[in-house]
Amino acid sequence: MRVKVAEHATLFYDRGSLVWDDYLHHRQYRISETAELLCRKFSQFTEIDELLAPLADPERVAVRGVVDELLAAGVLVVEGSTEHRTERALLAAWSSWGAGARHFHFASRTLSDDDYQDADEHDAALDSKLVDFPPPSPFARRGVAEVGLPELGAAPDWGDRGLFEVLLDRRTTREFGAEPLGVVELAHLLAILGGASPTRQRIGRTGTVFKTTPSGGGRHPIELYVHATRVDGLDPGWYHYDGRNHVLEPLGAVWGRAELARGAGDQDWIGEAAAVITYTGLLERTRWRYDTPRAYRVVQLDVGHLSQTAYLVATAMGLGVGFTAALRDELVERALGCDPTEEVVLGMTAIGPLPL
Ligand SMILES: Cc1cc2nc3c(=O)[nH]c(=O)nc-3n(C[C@H](O)[C@H](O)[C@H](O)COP(=O)(O)O)c2cc1C
Known part of the structure; x- marks a missing residue:
């Protein structure tokens, strides 16, 4: 044999x-x-x-x-x-x-006989760690200087197009105009993507925060960072978005077009957008609830959902928008100051006015 x-x-x-x-x-x-x-x-x-x-x-x-x-x-x-x-x-x-x-x-592929906890077992397991090991906050604070963003009304002004029309209009844009992005538009986008939903309260034993985008287990592991390249009223450079306080925290690094393109796998169009939003995942948030390798998939799925919200909101606002996952993670990590063992770079959305 x-x-x-x-x-x-x-x-x-x-x-x-x-x-x-x-x-x-x-x-x-x-x-x-x-x-x-x-x-x-x-x-x-x-x-x-x-x-x-x-x-x-x-x-x-x-x-x-x-x-x-x-x-x-x-x-x-x-x-x-x-x-x-x-x-x-x-x-x-x-x-x-x-x-x-x-x-x-x-x-991380589940097998036919794998155990899943039922809802009661799952709640009991969470209850048992709530006191000694409370869930990480779904909002991060970098603790550096902050730049205020405009206070927002209930909803951005995006005309009277319905959801279906916006869905049909949505395209990945790889050409942007030279005009800057308005800081109010950026503030709306960030609040919609990264802020708590004003209409749904934090609930339950695990303090779930609801946002406009669904998230596995309601953990919202995704952090938002912005590179303002041409945004009215903002100095160029990288910022962290603090979604709890609706402020930007400047991180110090400023990328030119060449660095943006290089960070995004040599894609020049990323450097041409007025701004990019970069998504990272704080693994601890999701791991707190799901301590299995499969939960890493959930973090990746979360960013896909969030990116689609960015696509639809930007399209509804009449902006150009495009997502890329082809990043040089290490360069992005350095600019954002994130430790890749805990906070993983997931993707980037370029946004800006369309060409005239
Ligand atoms: C996960 C993901 C990764 C993507 N990465 C890139 C990319 O690196 N470069 C790029 O030009 N487009 C990228 N795109 C955009 C796709 O190419 C685009 O969605 C596809 O061509 C369909 O076009 P549409 O978005 O206009 O419908 C990505 C889209 C997704 C969802």
Whole structure:
């Protein structure tokens, strides 16, 4: 029988031992030294008996025992088996996205027998940590100087177009006019995207805050940052939006067109917009409620929802708007001063008046 080590797994060290993480079946094993050595010997399909033949009797029996354990655990796969065919199809389909994407997808994919808490269990689990470990606030404060934004009336003035018309009009704009964006328009956009909904109160044991965009578990992990490139009344540069107080906090960094384009994966149109809104995710907010790898997906889904709100509101205001996820995260992190272990860069919306 020819077998080889399975490739739908990763190896990592955890507290001094090597762990085999079979992300396809959600199985993890601590790997002994013998098992590790055997994995190396079976890196290509190899006949078990041939490999073990040179060993003396007692050792051969012992090593064969480990091989059988590895086979039973799916660490080794038999040539031509169903597992081998499944693995081949998986590797072919995911080859260009690499081992990292494969691992993340399958590790965070739920299986048919996975447990989900029912609502009562979930509430009880949250109750048990509310006192010692209260939920993180859905609003962040950078604690630097602040710049006030115009006080707003109930709703922006966006004419009498209905939602359906706005949906049909919405397009990704990659050309912008040279005029500045009005600070009132920017203030409306930010308040709509990042402020608490004035009509829905904070509720419940977990202090859920409602915003215009839905968010997994009501956690609202997304923070908004603005680069004012040409905004009436604002000095150019990066700001953090404090959605609780409706103020901008200047962060110090100022990007020119070239830096904006470079930060956005060499896309010149990002540098041409009057402003960009950048979204980051504060993982702790979502993790507080959902302590599973799958919750990372929820943060990504949240930004998609928020981006669509930005698209629709900007379109309703008659502005050009376009989203990009093709960022140089590291450059953006540096400008925003965010620590990527806790606050992850998610995307960017360019906005500004359309060309005349
Ligand atoms: C998640 C996401 C990422 C995107 N990234 C980019 C991008 O990097 N560059 C770009 O020019 N457009 C980007 N877009 C815009 C799409 O190209 C655009 O939505 C698509 O071509 C359809 O056009 P429409 O938005 O006008 O309907 C992105 C859109 C989404 C939703």
